[in-house]
Amino acid sequence: MINLPRYLRAIRINIYSSRFWLKFVKRYRQQICAFLALLIIGLLQSTALNYFPILNVKPDAILAALIMLAPFFSLGWSVAFAFLGGLFRDIFSSLSFGFSICLSILWVILAKQIFRRLSAENALIRNATLCLLIVLNNLTMQFILFMLDHPLSLGIFLRIVSLELILTLILAFLMYRLFVRLFMPQP
Numbered sequence: 176m177i178n179l180p181r182y183l184r185a186i187r188i189n190i191y192s193s194r195f196w197l198k199f200v201k202r203y204r205q206q207i208c209a210f211l212a213l214l215i216i217g218l219l220q221s222t223a224l225n226y227f228p229i230l231n232v233k234p235d236a237i238l239a240a241l242i243m244l245a246p247f248f249s250l251g252w253s254v255a256f257a258f259l260g261g262l263f264r265d266i267f268s269s270l271s272f273g274f275s276i277c278l279s280i281l282w283v284i285l286a287k288q289i290f291r292r293l294s295a296e297n298a299l300i301r302n303a304t305l306c307l308l309i310v311l312n313n314l315t316m317q318f319i320l321f322m323l324d325h326p327l328s329l330g331i332f333l334r335i336v337s338l339e340l341i342l343t344l345i346l347a348f349l350m351y352r353l354f355v356r357l358f359m360p361q362p
Contacts, residue, residue, distance in 0.1 A: 208358070213260055217237055219236060220267075229338060238282065238308065239343045239347035241253075242286050243347055246290050246296075247354060254283060261275040262275075264276075302347070302348075309339060313332075
């Protein structure tokens with residue numbers, strides 16, 4: 176057994192004690208709730224939403240959740256959640272691994288910059304930001320598919336963009352209501 180100095184013995188953390196985990200959960204409660212919400216949304220997008228497409232288009236629930244979570248957390252936590260959301264999208268997509276991670280992080284950083292300059296509590300600004308990022312995401316994915324020699328026709332692409340935009344906005348409205356109840360400090 177190593178004999179530690181007294182000041183180092185006081186610093187030791189016992190991760191097996193319930194007191195440590197209670198402090199940990201109390202300190203990071205919001206981040207744990209956001210992680211669990213993102214996990215549930217990722218599983219719903221890859222399973223349940225595949226059975227209810229409208230004209231073969233489904234909402235991008237993970238992107239909506241990332242943008243709706245961005246005003247509640249710092250940039251570091253938002254990027255961590257974007258990495259996790261991009262990982263979910265990469266696991267369940269047919270593109271090369273890493274595209275969705277990079278794009279999710281890029282969109283969250285862009286959303287944080289917009290929310291820093293403008294008020295995120297304003298529903299019009301929040302929804303306009305989400306619309307902009309959905310269209311940019313679809314344009315970027317269309318460009319990636321074009322470069323991989325899998326282009327879509329213009330009519331199909333416009334149908335996907337318009338329907339996905341509407342469905343994602345409806346889903347984002349419901350998510351934001353839930354996130355406000357979970358993450359806004361109560362007076």
